[in-house]
Amino acid sequence: MRFVLAPEMTPDLFEELLDCWTEATNAGGAVGFVPPVSPEDIRPTAEKALARTEDDLLVGFDDDGRVACWLILADNGSALRAHWRWVVRVMVHPKHQGKGYGRALMLAADDAARGLGLEALQLTCRGGTGVDAFYASVGYREVGRVPGSIRVAPGDDRDEIHLIKWL
Structure with a gap:
């Protein structure tokens, strides 16, 4: 895989x-x-997310040159916090699940962040999915939670878990 x-x-x-x-x-x-x-449901959010020029998109391309995984290193908008970024929109295409691409993506994000002179990366994830254990396996540690702040469906509220990784 090639990261850009x-x-x-x-x-x-x-x-x-x-x-x-x-x-x-x-x-x-x-x-x-x-x-x-559908793609049309996501398109308006994608257009906004991918148009922010202060953010850095990191894309993993498979051997065929197609998008396999990606994330955004999002600027936090504060000079007082310029030493770290948010990691947002972390995803691996389902056809590549189970191949280690998620781990490779997160390690590539660490390298990219170091190259940008950053000292830390922060992210949030949805509780109840188990993905917090994945992030812990690549060096993130939980620093807080907001109980019930994500409403997936009526009666299905999840914690928002805050994690950090010092580089």
Whole structure:
């Protein structure tokens, strides 16, 4: 797999990222939506997320040159916090699940962050999915939770878990 930080955003790349987001959501990924979704459901959010010029997109391309996984290193908007970034929209295309691409993506994010001169990465994840254990396995530690702050469906509220990794 080949990782590219801040690739040129072409219409084709945007559509591949959107496809990955749609497929990841429909496979049960906790990436901002609840399945079932279509690309058109996600498109407005994707357009906003991928248009922020202060953020850095990190994309993992498979051997065929297609988007396999991606995340955003999001600027936090504060000079007082310029030494760290948020890791958001972490996803692996379902056809690549179980191949270690998620771990490779997170380690590539560490390398990219160090290259940007950052000292830490923070992220949040949805409780009840088990993904917090994955993040712990790549060096993140839980620093807090907001109980019931994510409403997946009526009667299905989840904690938002806050994690940090010092580089």
